[in-house]
Amino acid sequence: MVSAIILAAGSGSRMKSDKAKQFLEINGKPLLYYSLKIFDASVVDEIILVTRGQDIDYVREEIVDKYGFRKVKRIISGGKERFESVSKGLKACDKRNKFIMIHDAARPCVTNRMILDSISEVKRSKACTVAMPAKDTIKIVNDEGFGIETPDRNSLYMIQTPQTFERKLLEEAHDRLRISGDRDITDDTMIVERYMDVPSKMVEGSYENIKVTTPEDIRIAQLYLG
Numbered sequence: 001m002v003s004a005i006i007l008a009a010g011s012g013s014r015m016k017s018d019k020a021k022q023f024l025e026i027n028g029k030p031l032l033y034y035s036l037k038i039f040d041a042s043v044v045d046e047i048i049l050v051t052r053g054q055d056i057d058y059v060r061e062e063i064v065d066k067y068g069f070r071k072v073k074r075i076i077s078g079g080k081e082r083f084e085s086v087s088k089g090l091k092a093c094d095k096r097n098k099f100i101m102i103h104d105a106a107r108p109c110v111t112n113r114m115i116l117d118s119i120s121e122v123k124r125s126k127a128c129t130v131a132m133p134a135k136d137t138i139k140i141v142n143d144e145g146f147g148i149e150t151p152d153r154n155s156l157y158m159i160q161t162p163q164t165f166e167r168k169l170l171e172e173a174h175d176r177l178r179i180s181g182d183r184d185i186t187d188d189t190m191i192v193e194r195y196m197d198v199p200s201k202m203v204e205g206s207y208e209n210i211k212v213t214t215p216e217d218i219r220i221a222q223l224y225l226g
Contacts, residue, residue, distance in 0.1 A: 002119055003097040004044040004071075004162070005089035008032050008051045008059070008105035009078025020055065021212060022105045026221050031212060032059070034108035034225060036069050042115045044101060046073040048092045050085045053077035083185045087174050093167075099123075100170050102188055103162040106212045109224050110162065117203050118164040127170075127198050129163040129189050130205035160205045163188050169196055 008022040017024060022032040039047050049072050051059050056075050064072045074092045078085030086102055093100060099122050103110060114130050121128040134156040139147035169192060176195035177185065185191055189200040208224045210217060 001097055002044045002099045002101055002164075003046050003048060003093035003167075004039050004042075004101040004103060005048045005050060005086060005093070006032075006035055006039065006103050006105050007078065007082065007085050007089070008049060009085050010106070011052075017215075020052065022051070023055075023058075024212075024218060026108065026212075026218060027225055030063060031108055031221075032063055032105045033067060035103060035105045035110055036063065036072065037067070038110050038112060039103065039115070040069045040071045042112050043119065044071065044115065045097055046094055047071045048073065048089045049075045050078040050089045051075060081183065081185070082187070083174070083177060083191065086188060087178070090167075090171060090174060098167055099164060100167050101162045101164045104211060107161055107209055108212065108221055109206070109208045109210060111206065111209075114203070114205055114209070115162060118162055121201055121203050122164040122166065125201040126166040127164075127189065127192050128201040128203050129187075130160040130209065131157040131202045132160065132205050132207055132209075134158055135207075157202055159187060159189065160209050160211070161187075163200070165192060169198060172196065 011020055023030045060075055076088055076092050079088055118128055134153055137153055138151055138156055140149040142148050173191045173195045177191050192198050210220060212218060212221050
């Protein structure tokens with residue numbers, strides 16, 4: 001019923017490392033391991049793992065096979081942009097599965113509760129995302145770097161993954177995106193909102209569900225996953 005697309009095709013340039021961040025070790029295991037472990041033990045029916053073309057053999061041998069992840073049905077190469085990787089993952093999913101869950105491998109602290117809550121919500125709302133309320137005051141800044149507006153913090157959420165969608169909705173949204181030629185896309189909730197006029201319901205995530213992007217994040221993730 002549910003396909004999970006795990007995105008691990010980034011180069012991790014902001015990590016300032018010769019190794020792609022999905023392979024950096026956290027407490028003795030590669031970053032990618034942690035997301036795969038949670039999803040492999042969850043109720044999802046299959047995992048489609050999207051990585052860089054040159055890393056496919058390494059991922060299969062040194063992560064998927066080594067740790068015995070049985071739900072990884074396909075390992076495919078990603079695109080230049082995130083939405084291109086998602087589109088390729090969509091095409092690789094089992095056609096019988098009605099719902100698609102998308103997760104960034106750079107969020108190793110995902111939990112089974114988030115997965116279950118997302119699957120429950122998508123059946124009602126067609127589109128949902130794990131998220132948390134913003135803690136800090138947010139400023140809209142002009143080109144000169146001056147703050148010009150302060151949105152109400154009570155209406156601001158920090159978007160995380162997994163993001164979960166009814167399959168037909170997501171496929172049509174990506175078809176319309178491809179035709180449009182737009183490139184200013186940051187995640188799939190934005191695609192569904194813009195091209196299908198469907199809002200995504202917020203599902204409670206966790207402030208620990210961080211995205212590992214910079215060297216400082218590695219140290220934080222080590223504490224959460226220790």
